[in-house]
Amino acid sequence: MRELVGRLEALDPDAGAALRVITFFDQLIERRAGLENVVRGAAVLSGHPAVLVDTDRGVRIRVTPDGTRTELTPSEPQAGWCRLTVDSHITVWLEHPGPPGPVEAMVMERAAMSARTILDRTRGRARPQPRHDAELVEVLLDAAASVEDRSHAAKRLRLKPSELARVVAEFDGPLHVGTTSPESDSRAGVGPAVPLLELPKTVAAARAAAQFTAQGTPTDPGPRIVYAEELGGLILLAAAADAPPDTLPDIAAVERAAATAPWMLPTLDALASGGSLRTAAAALKVHHSTLQERTTQAERLLGWPLRDHPGRVRLTVALMLRRLHRNKAQAS
The missing domain is CATH 3.30.450 (Beta-Lactamase)
Incomplete structure (x- = not known):
């Protein structure tokens, strides 16, 4: 040569x-x-x-x-x-x-x-699926499609029949299918892990979970990725997003409190997520006494206590309802 x-x-x-x-x-x-x-x-x-x-x-x-x-x-x-x-x-x-x-x-x-x-x-593909495989994903998630067609779509997507998979619903975006968790910077709802041919049953759960996501910012605190199975019965709250906000007074109470100080929403989110005031203070990186003062102010503005379990459950539900309504408004 x-x-x-x-x-x-x-x-x-x-x-x-x-x-x-x-x-x-x-x-x-x-x-x-x-x-x-x-x-x-x-x-x-x-x-x-x-x-x-x-x-x-x-x-x-x-x-x-x-x-x-x-x-x-x-x-x-x-x-x-x-x-x-x-x-x-x-x-x-x-x-x-x-x-x-x-x-x-x-x-x-x-x-x-x-x-x-x-x-x-x-290396294969870094993503669970290439973007141009959207049509295959649609077939795989279509309950009306035949088992043969869905099995063929799964094979084309390089999904192994022996693996469990999840539906990932981007917030106000398309559906994906993968066997791994979405990237940490994504904002998406994730359905339960099931066999490939059972994925159509989980689409609604993934989309409902996406409604509970947040931007993860001080003005919209909360998780960017939400797993449907972690919501449990709270996923039923997604139906409440269709009710007018003025019929849910706890949402109005959270909005009034949020308008008083830039630290209020992150504080309420930490109180709802943390197991104790000390845990919430550590998450916010503030002194325990500072959080005590903030909690007192928040209780006065909301109109219910936040230092006991029932009060925090009520706060958790109120924050989720607020997030659902905001997400619905953004998507419309």
Whole structure:
């Protein structure tokens, strides 16, 4: 092969160089080399810094022509740089103004294809399901679909029949199916873990749980991820979101209290979530005596005690009802 490349380069330098590029990347795949070696090869062969980005899997690699891996700056290619994208989420670019020459084009093409081969072999997909599989998810969650159709959809989604799965309902967003918990920065309701063919029965529970989520901010404290099974009978409160807020006086009491100070809502949330005043104080990072004073003020504004179990249960329900009504208003 080396002799053939040499002869071809003597007759046609570009063709010879292209064959050398193809041979180089084929050998990397044969040796089961890693991604960094692929990007390093692209940089050395092209003579320009090379970058590989896979947005689905969170891969970001930059290597300079001397073979050194460096920080990826800038994070996006500049206008006019040579670049190639495959499968909509894998991009290789050279930090060099385009259009690419024959050798540069071949380097990017072979590097991108080699990277895709390695990524598919070693990492799979970082997400439980690709976004373009929404139609398959719809079939899997359709109780009216046949068992054969739902089983086929599960197979296409790479879900194993032996695993339990959950429906994940994004707040005011689409449904997903996965065997792992959603990412911590998500805002979603999660249905119970069940066999794949029983998932349609849990869609309503996942959507109801999503109504109990919050932004997790001082003005909207609460969990960003809510599991339906952890709500128990409280999930029935979701039906109360259809009732006018003025028919639920405890919501109005919470709103009046929240308007008095920026710390009021986080304090009420901590009191409802904590097992004791000391636990709530630790969560808020305030002194126990400070929380005592805040609790006294909150009790006066709400109109019921917060230092006993019944009072905290009432507060918990009031906060959940408030969250349900706010979420319904945001979704509409």
